[in-house]
Amino acid sequence: MTDEKMVLMANQIASFFGTQPGGDQAAGVAAHLKDFWEPRMIAQLKDYLAGGGANLNPLVVEAGESL
Amino acid sequence: MKDFIIPWENGTGIQDETDRGTPAKSGKPVTLTIDGMEITVPAGTSVMRAASELGIQVPKLCATDSLEAFGSCRLCAVEIEGRRGTPASCTTPVHAGMKVHTQTDKLRKLRKGVMELYISDHPLDCLTCSANGDCELQDMAGAVGLRGVRYEAPKAGGLANHFEARNTSGEVNPEWLPKDDSNPYFTYDASKCIVCNRCVRACEEVQGTFALTIEGRGFDSRVAVGAENFLASDCVSCGACVQACPTATLQEKSVIEMGTPDRSVVTTCAYCGVGCSFKAEMQGDQLVRMVPYKNGKANRGHSCVKGRFAYGYATHQDRILNPMIRDTVDQPWREVSWEEALSFAAKKLVGLQQKYGQKSIGVITSSRCTNEETYLVQKLTRAVFGNNNTDTCARVCHSPTGYGLGQTFGTSAGTQDFDSVEHSDVVMVIGANPTDGHPVFASRLRKRLREGAKLIVVDPRRIDLLETPHMGEAHHLALKPGTNVAVVSAIGHVIVTEGLFDQTFIAERCDLDAWEDFKAFISDPRHAPEETEALTGVPAQTLREAARAFANGGNGAIYYGLGVTEHSQGSTTVMGIANLAMMTGNIGRTGVGVNPLRGQNNVQGSCDMGSFPHELPGYRHVKMPEVRKIFEDTWGVEIDPEPGLRIPNMLDAAVDGTFKGLYCQGEDILQSDPDTKHVAAGLAAMECVIVHDLFLNETANYAHVFLPGSSFLEKEGTFTNAERRINRVRKVMAPKNGYEDWEVTQLLANAVLKETGGKAWTYTHPAEIMAEIAATTPSFAGVDYAVLEEKGSVQWPCNEAHPDGTPLMHVDGFVRGKGRFIVTEYIATAEKSGPRFPLLLTTGRILSQYNVGAQTRRTENSVWHDQDVLEIHPHDAENRGLRDGDWVRLASRSGETSLRAKITDRVSPGVVYTTFHHPDTQANVITTDYSDWATNCPEYKVTAVQVSPSNGPSDWQERYNAQAEQSRRIEAAE
Structure with missing residues (x-):
């Protein structure tokens, strides 16, 4: 998928968990990605993060560290 | 119509259907005596029903137990000790100690007189009548011993009846009406009507449409539709009136043409998620009609126009009955043997995995197919392909x-x-x-x-x-x-x-x-x-x-x-x-x-059966080793612990070049999924697309292998409806393609296993597949075909804790323990209207058509809806200079199409609406690839669009149709 679409999808997930109470929003994003994203999608996200992760929600960036 | 009192018949699923005349009640017990026999029934029960429960059928015409008592025909009169007269047993409630007599000289004389009057205005053409053998009027004439009719036409002239078109001098009878055959599925023949009101009451009480009424009084009373004919009226063709009619007045055209059926088998409708039970009424292996099954717990004897009448697709000439293959999608199809098609498909799939990796192929299970078939398709990818690339059309509806x-x-x-x-x-x-x-x-x-x-x-x-x-x-x-x-x-x-x-x-x-x-x-x-x-x-x-x-x-x-x-x-x-x-x-x-409310017949079941890429059957995540172990032990393989690709991800991966092969059973993703151009690009990028379907659907335009499917009438299995109700699907005719769909999947699995050296699957009946589901999935542990035969249906969870199933969930506590409130912040979609696309398009379905229309477009339902139209508010139409019925161009950032406008204030200003039943329109060329944040379910319901006048189909539509026509060519057999 295009990076643009991947960024949109990841940011959507982060937008939801960002509204949730408690301090574990990034963990929520990471858990959701692990549960629902197929490994090649995760790999694309990690590559993108390695390349700077432009336009990604900070929660995705934080979640990326535990993927 | 006539009661078929059929005892338990092994394999047909039919249980007692006796018409007890009035509905069951639930009051306190009341004991009375009828014809010297004592019976206890709930308070509020009619004398007629109480008698029926004793096995005494009081003659009746206007009463049937799907409708409240009406008391018009007077045939059901009884005598009650201590009361004067002869009250109607249908409208008389039971009382404690009541002594009822249903057969006395007085009653016999009365009933014979009533019947004589009825028959005096009824044609005596029983032998050639379409209801011959299935007519309550005929039955009652027999039951009361009617042996003659003394009434004649008045000597002064005129016929004074409703059934003769002309008198012997050839003069027109003004009371006679021609048959109304405007409805494609049934006729209304007023000459046979006894004005019992059952049709009118069925339309009101059962269906709730109120399309029918009785106009006129006394001898002038007639059933009327408030329009020129049935088709032009508010009638929704649900069939409730036909079902209720005791004569041939409202009669299925199929019965008129073929005659009465000789056997019935209970099965489950293959349209929406309500999951209505029907009796498939047969002559040999020919389907005469589908009749809603009274004991069906989802529908309680009711039906809609689709399940009741729109089954003609199952025998439509467009059905493909032989397997076909081709190397590239620009070639015509070539009919081949099953062996050749399966071997061709298996070699391609195995080759793709060798070349592009284990995760380069996958499956899409069908929410139209049975639980057993769906289970096998997801098993194919998890156990044979060795990955979790399985998804189902629930992805695009209820994920x-x-x-x-x-x-x-x-x-x-x-x-x-x-x-x-x-x-x-x-x-x-x-x-x-x-x-x-x-x-x-x-x-x-x-x-x-x-x-x-x-x-x-x-x-x-x-x-x-x-x-x-x-x-x-x-x-x-x-x-x-x-x-x-x-x-x-x-x-x-x-x-x-x-x-x-x-x-x-x-x-x-x-x-x-x-x-x-x-x-x-x-x-x-x-x-x-x-x-x-x-x-x-x-x-x-x-x-x-x-x-x-x-x-x-x-x-x-x-x-x-x-x-x-x-x-x-x-x-x-x-x-x-x-x-x-x-x-x-x-x-x-x-x-x-x-x-x-689930969209398709087996959406619930397909989800239950592990169709989603992250879940094994029973909604258990693939990451859980204890769950994987259950299936690993059963299947003898190792299961991938990582989630697989969802449908939109498969298409993205295909465009990226990492997903190369797809087995798609009973789903038409090219028409039903959003952003048609992207779906087409994904399919076109794959090297092996296997479509398993009844018809050459739109997805098949991009397929290399076509495996012909079997209809719901041609297979054994189960569907699970929106209530979690597991209903049996029973085979009433042999598969026209040669195999039930579960057999086709097994053949494909075994063709692949032959290439890879794996152990072949050996299922011989779907009951064996259900046994495997029950053995591996706790919520199905108590489900087997014997239980379904005995109980008719069960709602999961059905297991040791809930042996009779579970009609209500979360009664004493939530499945997760405590119910969890979740914060729900509104976040606007990225899809926004603006100067270029100022309107919002939303999409939906219409009664007479069903989803992509592959079934209903091949029936006479198209008389109600032969094209998708765009509903637009008068204000928005006026701003654009549009008139009702004009061609309009509908454009979004994804694409454009053309269709006709319907101006209506059902939609608000700023909102337009259309259906997606017709491939000529391809409404999904407009919808975008935005999706639900959690599940990737597409955002079909919000697309920013512009609407403008147009001269007809767009260039894209014409190109699409040309490509589709080219792709559907079948090479003549040598």
């Missing part, structure tokens, strides 16, 4: 239900059975159009609305449910597409801030920390309806009144559809709905609950 209800309640399913609605006091319908999408449930709901239940509709469009005749209070929250979460949260805000929540339920049943967080969130003034009004378009006062009605109204039930799920916040809205149910204590008893 957010799975996520949202799983998070809040702990399981992905509706909480009630359909009977529950009979006990609801206020019903909220969100983003669903039941009269069109789930018509039999709609009829049951409308009955409750006529009894006084309140209705709240949350929908951008004024749906027909809001026009229910004789209903009481109704609220319509006509929201702007895409603002569901804001509306649901505003309802929650009103309930919480006005103190209308159920503190006791919350304290006992819900996670209190989560409740406190939620309460603080939802109480914030930004969720107040006055604040959200500008965003949602719903007036604050309207929303407040609806919220109060729901919270204060007694048993509150929520039913919702794809207008909830198919949004970028679909899962969030589902959670918001669960929040509303929990905060008002509307969970865990009859009359309440959260009920997703």
